[in-house]
Ligand SMILES: [Zn+2]
């Protein structure tokens with residue numbers, strides 16, 4: 445395995461996060477300043493083709509941006525907050541069950557299953573409720589009621 449493959453694989457494996465190609469490039473360059481962007485992107489593609497790394501789009505949260513994670517991890521679903529971009533991982537039996545049911549019911553040989561769930565995290569639900577309450581208050585006809593009357597010119 446070439447040095448750049450080793451560096452990238454370690455970065456992806458150790459981070460435990462979902463890093464995009466540009467972030468990976470920046471991190472890899474800290475370890476080897478000679479690495480260039482083209483090499484890093486090409487290496488990521490090779491790792492993906494070799495089945496060592498999984499490429500995700502995470503509900504297109506970052507437009508066309510793709511994210512990378514190790515394939516060594518147990519299968520999991522990605523739960524993505526569409527407001528703040530937080531990504532949580534859900535591990536559990538329902539995913540294995542879904543896979544088995546697809547195999548049984550459709551006679552399909554499942555090689556890869558990717559589950560993404562989008563919504564609002566607990567924190568963003570609170571924020572959104574506050575924002576909506578504020579917006580509603582502003583659009584009310586009596587909203588100006590509490591504003592101090594302008595001082596009359598003497
Ligand atoms: Zn959120």
Ligand SMILES: [Zn+2]
Pocket residue numbers: 462513520522533
């Ligand atoms: Zn993940």
